[in-house]
Amino acid sequence: MTEHSYLICLLPAFSFVMIVFFLRWKEKVAAGFSIAMILASWVMSVIVLIETLARHGHAYEAFYNFLTFPGLNFQIGILVDPLTAVMLVVVTTVGSCVQIYSVGYMHGDPRFSRFFSYLSLFLFSMLGLVLANNFFMIFIFWELVGLTSYLLIGFWFEKKSAADACKKAFLTTRTGDLGFLVGLFLIAVYCGTFNYGEVFDKIAMGAMSTGVLTAAAIFIFAGAVGKSAQFPLHVWLPDAMEGPTPVSALIHAATMVAAGVYLVARSMSMFVASADGSMVVAIIGLVTSFMAATIALTQFDIKRVLAYSTISQLGYMIMALGLYGYDTAHGQHSVGYYAGTFHLMTHAFFKGLLFLGAGSVIHGVHTNDIREMGGLYNKMKTTAITFMIASFSIAGIFPFAGLWSKDEIVAATLHHPVFLILTLAIAFMTAFYMWRLCFLTFTGEPRDQHRYDHAHESPRVMTWPLVFLAFLAVTAGWVGLPWLHHGFSSFVFHEAPPEHHGPSYALMIISLTVGLSGIGLAYLMYYKKSLSPDVLVNKFRPIYNLLYNKYYFDELYNVVIIRPLLSFANFMWKFDANVIDGLVNLIAWLTVLWADVKQWFDKWIIDGAVNGAGWIVRQTGEGLKYVQNGKAQFYTLFISIIIVFIGLIKYELIYLAWGWPIMTIIFVIGVLLLTFVSRSTRQGTNREIAQEDKV
Amino acid sequence: MFYYLALAAILFSIGMFGVLTRRNTIGILMSLELMFNAANINFVAFNRYIITESMAGQLFAIFIIVVAAAEATVGLAIVLLVYRNWKGIDSDNYSVMKW
Amino acid sequence: MTESADIGIVFWVLSFVILVSAFMVVSLKNIFHCALFLIMCLFSVAGIFVLLDAEFLAAAQVLIYVGAVAILMIFAIMLTSNLASRKIRQVNENVSVGVFVSVLFALASIILIAQTHIWHYKTDFTPVENSIVILGKYLMIQYVLPFEVVSILLLASLIGAIVLARKERS
Numbered sequence A: 001m002t003e004h005s006y007l008i009c010l011l012p013a014f015s016f017v018m019i020v021f022f023l024r025w026k027e028k029v030a031a032g033f034s035i036a037m038i039l040a041s042w043v044m045s046v047i048v049l050i051e052t053l054a055r056h057g058h059a060y061e062a063f064y065n066f067l068t069f070p071g072l073n074f075q076i077g078i079l080v081d082p083l084t085a086v087m088l089v090v091v092t093t094v095g096s097c098v099q100i101y102s103v104g105y106m107h108g109d110p111r112f113s114r115f116f117s118y119l120s121l122f123l124f125s126m127l128g129l130v131l132a133n134n135f136f137m138i139f140i141f142w143e144l145v146g147l148t149s150y151l152l153i154g155f156w157f158e159k160k161s162a163a164d165a166c167k168k169a170f171l172t173t174r175t176g177d178l179g180f181l182v183g184l185f186l187i188a189v190y191c192g193t194f195n196y197g198e199v200f201d202k203i204a205m206g207a208m209s210t211g212v213l214t215a216a217a218i219f220i221f222a223g224a225v226g227k228s229a230q231f232p233l234h235v236w237l238p239d240a241m242e243g244p245t246p247v248s249a250l251i252h253a254a255t256m257v258a259a260g261v262y263l264v265a266r267s268m269s270m271f272v273a274s275a276d277g278s279m280v281v282a283i284i285g286l287v288t289s290f291m292a293a294t295i296a297l298t299q300f301d302i303k304r305v306l307a308y309s310t311i312s313q314l315g316y317m318i319m320a321l322g323l324y325g326y327d328t329a330h331g332q333h334s335v336g337y338y339a340g341t342f343h344l345m346t347h348a349f350f351k352g353l354l355f356l357g358a359g360s361v362i363h364g365v366h367t368n369d370i371r372e373m374g375g376l377y378n379k380m381k382t383t384a385i386t387f388m389i390a391s392f393s394i395a396g397i398f399p400f401a402g403l404w405s406k407d408e409i410v411a412a413t414l415h416h417p418v419f420l421i422l423t424l425a426i427a428f429m430t431a432f433y434m435w436r437l438c439f440l441t442f443t444g445e446p447r448d449q450h451r452y453d454h455a456h457e458s459p460r461v462m463t464w465p466l467v468f469l470a471f472l473a474v475t476a477g478w479v480g481l482p483w484l485h486h487g488f489s490s491f492v493f494h495e496a497p498p499e500h501h502g503p504s505y506a507l508m509i510i511s512l513t514v515g516l517s518g519i520g521l522a523y524l525m526y527y528k529k530s531l532s533p534d535v536l537v538n539k540f541r542p543i544y545n546l547l548y549n550k551y552y553f554d555e556l557y558n559v560v561i562i563r564p565l566l567s568f569a570n571f572m573w574k575f576d577a578n579v580i581d582g583l584v585n586l587i588a589w590l591t592v593l594w595a596d597v598k599q600w601f602d603k604w605i606i607d608g609a610v611n612g613a614g615w616i617v618r619q620t621g622e623g624l625k626y627v628q629n630g631k632a633q634f635y636t637l638f639i640s641i642i643i644v645f646i647g648l649i650k651y652e653l654i655y656l657a658w659g660w661p662i663m664t665i666i667f668v669i670g671v672l673l674l675t676f677v678s679r680s681t682r683q684g685t686n687r688e689i690a691q692e693d694k695v
Numbered sequence B: 001m002f003y004y005l006a007l008a009a010i011l012f013s014i015g016m017f018g019v020l021t022r023r024n025t026i027g028i029l030m031s032l033e034l035m036f037n038a039a040n041i042n043f044v045a046f047n048r049y050i051i052t053e054s055m056a057g058q059l060f061a062i063f064i065i066v067v068a069a070a071e072a073t074v075g076l077a078i079v080l081l082v083y084r085n086w087k088g089i090d091s092d093n094y095s096v097m098k099w
Numbered sequence C: 001m002t003e004s005a006d007i008g009i010v011f012w013v014l015s016f017v018i019l020v021s022a023f024m025v026v027s028l029k030n031i032f033h034c035a036l037f038l039i040m041c042l043f044s045v046a047g048i049f050v051l052l053d054a055e056f057l058a059a060a061q062v063l064i065y066v067g068a069v070a071i072l073m074i075f076a077i078m079l080t081s082n083l084a085s086r087k088i089r090q091v092n093e094n095v096s097v098g099v100f101v102s103v104l105f106a107l108a109s110i111i112l113i114a115q116t117h118i119w120h121y122k123t124d125f126t127p128v129e130n131s132i133v134i135l136g137k138y139l140m141i142q143y144v145l146p147f148e149v150v151s152i153l154l155l156a157s158l159i160g161a162i163v164l165a166r167k168e169r170s
Helices: A007-022 A027-054 A082-105 A112-131 A135-156 A159-193 A194-205 A210-227 A235-242 A247-255 A256-266 A270-274 A275-294 A300-329 A338-365 A383-394 A401-414 A417-442 A449-454 A460-480 A505-528 A533-539 A540-548 A550-624 A632-650 A659-694 B002-021 B026-051 B057-087 C009-026 C031-051 C055-079 C095-115 C131-142 C144-165
Strands: A062-070 A071-082
Touching: A007 A027, A007 A082, A007 A112, A027 A082, A027 A112, A071 A082, A071 A112, A071 A135, A082 A112, A082 A247, A082 A256, A082 A338, A082 A460, A112 A135, A112 A247, A112 A256, A135 A159, A135 A210, A135 A235, A135 A256, A159 A194, A159 A210, A159 A235, A159 A247, A194 A235, A210 A256, A210 A270, A210 A275, A235 A247, A235 A300, A235 C055, A247 A256, A247 A300, A256 A270, A256 A300, A256 A338, A270 A275, A270 A300, A270 C131, A275 A300, A275 A417, A275 A550, A275 A632, A300 A338, A300 A401, A300 A417, A338 A383, A338 A449, A338 A460, A383 A401, A383 A460, A383 A505, A401 A417, A401 A460, A401 A505, A401 C131, A417 A505, A417 C031, A417 C131, A533 A540, A540 A550, A632 A659, A632 B002, B002 B026, B002 C095, B026 B057, B026 C009, B026 C031, B026 C055, B057 C055, B057 C131, B057 C144, C031 C055, C055 C131, C131 C144
Parallel strands: none
Antiparallel strands: A062 A071
């Protein structure tokens, strides 16, 4: 099955084509077809994962050289190694759940079929991205993913906010992609190939100097920064929540934003070779994570909280990967790689679940604002319970999946105290804001009675995926239990599996304590109400304002980038309008003037010449036509004249004063004159004849 | 010989003048006969003074006479036809080949 | 003018008659008179032929021209007789140019003839005996093909003339 794993990404593509061209008008068939395709992909992904396990993680690679230049080689190929296999399963699992869920969530939407075609296109791109065996292909799919993200964020393009958000997301990620492209150029120039293995071999052989390597690594990481919404390009992800919630779950929580992490993990060999680059990655991950977590503390939009949570968690993974690269570059042992990829997997499940749950809540109460919710537990038990499971998971409570992966990330920071402390602080904040969300949404008194009365549990087609994902949110982490000797760490690894060091109970206890204390604080503040959040807010008003306004990033970008750009554009527009347009208009005016002159010239001189020639010919003909008077004798006369003339010339009987050509002309003119004379006399002759005839 | 040739030349010129100026088609034909005769005089004179041994000049003259007779026959037939169609044989009148 | 001795009074008389009658042919208004002057002219030309030792040709001239062609002309004139005696203008509007060209041609020819001395005149010319016999031999032996062709031409013109002049039946 592994050798046919390209089908995994082609099935959704097939579904996309079928829906767009044939099934667009049959909504149910379109949705069913799309789901069938992704389920088939899912089954195949699971089989591929099992086969990869059976191969003990040996990579399978198949490719076709479709463009070969001297010094550069483009391939189409697939690479199935443990990381790919895991990602395939994650993507298809979440994808299947989201597609099934969408049947309920998008019910009644006028562009129902189109939504499924977009989802299929996205899954094709994402699976292709995961399966690619070279940087060139991954870039193509990378851009395709960005495109589908744009389409899906702007799915409800009638809403101005959605239209703005999709533009923002597209342009922001594009900024990062530019860096990615530069990185690709560096790779192409220095390595002459895009194939992962060959590139890493070349790098290991020293094809790039350290500086170039660092630059290439950071440029490639720039792509990941854009796609994974890392600082400073994180601003698009919260706005992307304008898209339909299943899209948020699939693209902006579980898969596409994980692509950045995947890219860093995939090109880990470059980061391992560049300690500086790795450190940049780790610091950016940490900053992003911390910043997003603090922002999430203050937000009231349920999806925005989750969006910042996503950014924060992605920062976690990036940080872990960066630390792995840094530590490995310095010869130290690290679990960062395994921790990052492990967390990538578990996070995909529980964050997908959180988003789908949030979608279910929004579907029930028709609002995003948690201040208008409350007490929804009674109305939507399944949603509430699965949401809480996911919250436990992300908070890192025993025995949920989040605990195991988060523990590994904490373990990866052990050599770096600053990272360790901040990581724990982030974990605390994560637990707090997630449970703040839970308590505000599901417990307490309903704050908006009207919305509460109309709230209802979502249909089963939406709750089943929740339950399934909840199951995974609990169990997915168990593959990496520290007690297992051949767990996740011995399957997905970079170069060599980390030594199995057994469970670190102290770390677990610290982590658990942090998580529980976060939950406890949320419990006190939002359930027992023994601590008033307002007091805290008043006490730290400036900080609160800073966080509530998301560090003023949007405003900062507005002032620093967009305003100058706009004013520059404005200036350029004015310049354009006045100077360039003036110049253009002047040139146009001159051209018109010149054209007028030419037209005049054309009309009077050229046409005049042509018409004049015609006129001359016509007049000559008018004159000469009398020569052709149809009288045989006249022709004979002419012939005689010419014969005589030729004879005179031939035998030199007349003096040729100016040579014979000119004399000929003079003679001919003379004959013509004679003709005219005879013509003028003819009238009289005819009259005479007529008179004679009467006699 | 000069006088014969000069006679022929003048006769030819007179014939030419007739051809060019007669209105009557029969008149034109008669003028043509004059021109033929001028040519004949030339041929015979040359035969008489230059190539006495061969009779080529006279033979040529005989052929010319024959051709002239044929020409006169056909020409006069045409004149009759023209006369029937146009009720006149003035060459001015049948100038249908004009512009 | 070495050959002037050969030019007797006969030549001058004949030449005069030829030229005058020819002029009459082209200038008289009565086409019937023209035809009569043509006969006279052609007869005089036959006399010239005799002077040039071409007796057979002279006979043929009289026979064909005077006897056939001229009579043909007169018949044609008679057939279109309603015009024959009309005293209408017999020249067209080209007359001035025609006079000019003709006179020019005549002058040029005579000047040319006078200027030309390349011909080797046979002054010691002895008349060929039995020129008709020689002519007959030439016609029947050496020039038999042109002779036959010209016969066919004559026949064709004869038939053509009959076809052309035949009155169409209504």
